[in-house]
Amino acid sequence: MEQMIITPIAKSLNISEKQVVNTLDLLEQGNTVPFIARYRKEVTNGLDEEQIRVIQENYAYQLNLKKRKEDVARLIEQQGKLTEEIKKQIEACEKLSQVEDIYRPYQQKRKTRATDAQAKGLAPLAEWLLKLLPNVNVAQEAANYIKEDVPTIQDALQGAKDIIAEKASDDAEIRKRIRNSMEHYGRLVTKEKKKHEDTKKVYKMYYDYNERISTLASHRIMAIDRAEKEKVIQVSIDFDEDYQLNWAIQRFTKKRQCPAVPYIEEAVQDGLKRLAFPSVEREIRNELSERAHEQSIEVFSMNLEKLLLQPPMKQKMVLGFDPAFRTGCKLAVIDETGKLLKISVIYPHQPNARTKEAESIMLNLLKTYPIKIIAIGNGTASRESEAFVAKLIRDHHLAVSYTIVSEAGASVYSASKLAREEFPDLQVEQRSAISIARRVIDPLAELIKIDPQSIGVGQYQHDLPTKRLKERLDFVVTKAVNRVGVNVNTASSELLKNISGLSAATAKSIVTYREDHGEIRNRIELKQIPKVGAKSFEQAAGFLRIEDGDEPLDRTSIHPESYALAKKILAQFALTPSMMGSEEARASLEKVTSSALAKELGADVYTIEDILDAIRSPLRDYRERYDAPILRSDVLELEDLHIGDELEGVVRNVVDFGAFVDIGLHEDGLVHISKMRRQRVQHPSEVVAVGDVVKVWVYNIDQEKQKVQLSLLPLQK
Template structure:
């Protein structure tokens, strides 16, 4: 190799080494930053990032890598994942900004250091702002006219001299500068843009506006009625605004009902800018003060208002998504109602109520249609059909969707139950959100090709009581509708968050690989839609799985996927009793050694004798003997004591009803049992058996202070409430969970 070639190869090698070193430093900087933000150890963060980079899923890490992460839960792992991705994107943006400024020949050591130190994207963009390619501005036009020297003269704050006299030297009709006044104005525009581009000023103004700004809304047509009337003349400190009010204002503004502004006292901001740009008295002090006011009013304030409102909206969206996610998880984890044959009812007016009877496994037995509601009002024929189906299939529970005509249908069903005098028969209203979406989907068409859309919906309504999770995973998460302002938030973030919730719920419960649908399997850790279909196809072609190892034969289910998913897949009656537990096959050897220590065998799994022995085990001492982590052994002991346990079964079942309640029946102080249907920022909506759910305001959820309703109640909770007030005209009921008798003491 020539001397020049050797030199080049050394140079390339040095560049590669420098790049690798820079990458290591960036990674370590991210680890330190995430650990600091989340109050975690650097080791926990570093390990978690490595596990994620290796392709491990969050449910798998949370369940089967507890020793490595220090028992971080799913929420902490997702926070690490989110912050790491943000900071990695930030590092990429820093590189791009540094490259662009360097190419302009304007990158100084101080500027590079400031960019490198930035921990927020906004900081980087503020520093980059003066160097960004701008569209034509008043300042850029003035620079083209050769007025930069005059602007520098103003910035130098001369003690003597007349600005107009100085400006007259720059009059040049050929460049478009006709008068000294024009020249001076152009120079002022250049200085104003320089002020507006200063990162420190923008950061200070942004924080001041956020801390002291006032959100103000007014009606564009004050005489018009709308759902936004409370915002027709409204003011509230921006920093204190709850998310639902921010999103409500935004929607009112988008619908052209409201005019929304962010007001802030400009004087303190003027003083701050002047303090940075005006050092003392000079011949041009008055001009510079005017420039400061112009820079703020024309260039800084509008963009800062957009940025602050954008930040408020982002915060509000995150809160709304968080509420939706929490409600969805509670709904998905509702306890299954097992062992009952169910008559599902999709209520309607003109087209009639569609009926679907399913057995205790969810298998469809029969469909029908009746017309007990207006305008048909064929109650006698409908009652006969209901009774026929109830008797034919020994139905013990009628499930009614809560959509159109649900309360009229409920009244009719209550009458049927009363007429039959059947003590074993009851009914229940369920949230049917998303049932129509499912029934029109390709999946529903494949499952029930011979049924129409409404009949499929009735089947879904019946099944979502028997196993809410298995049925609801067939529906796009955001169509389930247990949030607030879900259409006003970032749909991408909403989809990602809700998908993560479904994934978490599915893996928390576990999946019977011999009965699960492709929809359910696709949410199992590491399994995608294609692999899920392959599992079902393999099952159909080869019969039931009898061993977890068989899954390794499924096409496209490789070693990594097997590792991630297998602990969450259950085989209830397989060859190995451990296959029905959440114990990962990688820990089967630990179980064998544990059983040798205890003098028991696999055949005793599920027995009371084994459960008693396991309950008496000292986990820490045994973990040391078996050379296994304490968290892993604790999970093994718990799984062996209750093999095949469904964690949802520990929750109370929904409230079954036999009679209907009317709003006219309610009086203040009346005690009722209800089911929480939705939790929002300002309270919870509770189904008490009337047409509209009653509202328990946040102030009525508990005797003590409540920071957020989700701290007290969750979707699906059975609660005791008392009637506070009844508005018959609007059909609204105010409820309290504070016992009036205790409150009176």
Template sequence: MDIIGLVASELKIKKEQVEATVSLLDEGATIPFIARYRKEKTGSLDETYIRDISERVGYLRTLEARKEEVIRLIGDKLTPEIEANIKEATTLQAVEDIYLPFRPKRRTRATIAREKGLEPLANIILEQMEDPLNHVEEFLSEEVETIDDALGGARDIVAEIVSEDFKTREWMRRITRRSAELEVNVVEKKKNLPEAKTYQNYFEFKIPLKNVAPHQVLAINRGEKEEFLTVKITVDSNSLIQSLKALWLKTDAPHTEQLELALADCYTRLLAPAIERDLRREMTEGGDKQAISVFQENLRHLLLQSPVRGKVVLGLDPGYRTGTKVAVVGSLGDLLATDTIYPHQPQNRWDESKAKLIELIKEYKVDLITIGNGTASRETEALASEIAQETDVAFAIVSEAGASVYSASEIAKEEFPDLDVSLRGAISIARRIQDPLSELVKIDPKSIGVGQYQHDVNQKELSEALDYVVESAVNHVGVELNTASWSLLQYVSGINKTIAQRIVAYTRTEGPIFLSIGNNPLSYSFINATYILQK
């Protein structure tokens, strides 16, 4: 397979652009680095094109490797026709369909029938030229006592042969995908539970399979997982059985009765359940892909918010019983003061809390108040509004998603080892408006709250996608090597967590680092980092 040519054709770009990009990726260059500093080689391809090339080439290389492995596994049973089919396959699904008849499997009804010597009778049924009833008595034995047993066993073999035929499987999958409907119903005994109301849109839900939206797929999957919904794919079975017959019955063949019975059994018992699993998996993968794309877009916007630099910020992490946590952060993000106030129920120490905040504002010349948007946010906003009228200090509501995760993290412990974990969240809330990127990279991207169904999608793919967004954002903005935290430096192309921690340790003890690429051949990990850090 000409992978480079195929990708170039699919993306409608020049083959030389794909070839140059793949070469750079194989040498260790990262996507952000290539997009920004190797435009002359790629023909000015942007990150989207480069990432598409990376993903598609990766898939096609995996496909080629799987083809070779399947050819090896089939071994002596490999025929020129099967080998040609494998080599012509364009998807992993197609390769697995071809491999299916050769895959080691548990004992099936067909396996047992073969052990009883019924395969020649099955072949007669498949050929359709002779009446199986004229030969069936030849196959009777102690293990096959009756004619019905012999014919039933032979039909089991035929059903398995048909169900494992890769062309049949793909054709039936395609028809089902086009004509089936997704039917969802509520589990009646749970219908009136409060938790079930989340899924009330799907209590009696039916829609053509091809029209199901990605967010609906994820919602339905979650409802099914939590056992509030039942889900099935419905189709006109008779119509599909007729389609199957059209594939396998020979024109004017004199003896098709047993084959027709086998085909009906094949569809109902083997093909339909397998195709339903395949299509449900396809739907879930599509839903995951769309949801992850939304996660990526939202996270990128969040990370690249304009920073409010040079301001002293008072951060409030609202709460009721345990109080509202307070942190005053200097213009460079340094912690100046912390406190806890109790303006809300059950304590209701409103005036005392307001006075304490005004005192902190005056003492540290606070420019801005930030309020986390969680529990008691609106009540705390009312408090900030009163303070703003008396001090002329503005306030803003910020997302507090992930603040509690940061509070208990390794990074927070390192930054504030002697500070109570409950107060660290207020620091994060204050810093988020000063430098969103530098603060949010300290938190697992999945905990920042940038999309729905984050626990329902493929976790590996989600983590990889969000890590890429963080890396892209960091490399887009650039990093000041001698002042950045290791949590930010680790996302610079070519630098990992260990190297980032060593850089920070060095700058703290030895002083600033000055970078120079020079004329010597260097590894791409160093070149990637050097270009980004010098931005």
């Protein structure tokens, strides 16, 4: 590993170069990101999954950059034009775009006006003009190039100017200055097109808009890109063209006065206006879009992670309620383990309202089964269904609560092969009700079955590059599953395949083994399962939990490689593995210093701390640190609200400009970024995350649009 690659990565993450080198060594040995983050902290000095991912991606980029530098230097050298100065310029490049700017004058070009002129033998005339010789006759010199395909002096001079124009456009220093001017001082300008189909005025804000390139927010870039794609607006970058033209002309004419200067001025102006300005503008627009895409992918990933890590509502029987108008509301009763007990359908809403019958069916279900929570999907007819359920609870004094559940992707799952295999005799809508109920019992286990891109917790996700989005979301899913861990005897193959070291084939092999041999009794037994090799076992074992098995340590996050050390610690404090999690165990470890214990046992502090945590709370669920869903028993109407009202709500989505909060109305209320803190907030994710339960104040009510604006800050009275 070369220093020139390691140093910039360490600098960008503000970590030591040793951490980067050690992490890359571990990755090269075939270790997964979750395994390294959880069980090799002593090697990386505690780097988390995100830092390891960035190291992995940056290293790949730096390798690519290094290879491109070598290729460009070789290609220029093959033309006999590689100088020490060009070599230094290439070596100094920190981005691929900078390398491409240096290579631009030397690369093979498609047919252009300049290549056409060169083919006609006019390159020497262009070189002669650029010599800026005094006291010469330009027309007389040009006459020497007249031939069949260059019939006039004007044709000869035009060809020479075309060659100079392309040379000016390809000049790396000129492009660098144009880019700098656009990026730091340029403004993005949008104008409405005369004919378009924006009937709902979705893009009205951008009909006549301009903003500094340097301050453009990602969500505005995405909106402008989409409006341009839909032919609603035209977009350009406004900057000081005259200054750039004058500078470029001086670069080529060296401020001399000679007969060739007017021709060079014309050529340089043409080269910049026709070629360089549009080219650099395209590059900057592409970079803005890429930056916006990365930001949107980051927001999507962050929101998805919080959604996956919502705390499960353990030991609760749930009634899944999939709302609809015409086709009726589908109901599914699910027991504490997620097993389907009963399917039904009711018609509480128009156009086929049978309200009394719907109430009777609901009351019968609630009487027959000890249901604690009704999970209502947040799609079509959600709020009408909420009003129906709330009235039922109120009128009959029922000891049951309801919660609104995001049903994003439920229809995708319901129609999937996986759902058909799980419930072959049920209709799509019935499967959807089951999915909604299971999202309360164990959100991670249920959401894992759905393509992450179908879970709508981002902004402009349909405009994002599919491959890059999939990579990031797959990473988030893997990270979430491994942080939580899974019960190897109950986890689905969909859940298992995301465990560190396991693949889809290995996951299926584990499920098949369970079906053939019964419950897996200990982690060592995993080695007997076909397709689970030594490396798979090493990577996966710590994330696969076995409850009520032969070895009490198997139910914890302690890796089998550390069992001997864990038992040593237990023995030292007169504890047995079966005593883990007891008050006695916690009391025994109360005054233990992990650094002192690590020194005494000759182990690293990270592993000691993890073992001590597992002894105190062997069944601790990572998700417990987040807010549980809000349970309601009555409905809220817009008419009930007043400016300044204090409410409790759940964050449903976080975007660049704010957060959408479910306070129990038909539409989620918006907390704009400016209403989150008294101090400046760079991004809403600094303050809130999807699933957070927050206290909000009503800031504005729009009765006409039925929308509410909220604030995280109490209103000044």
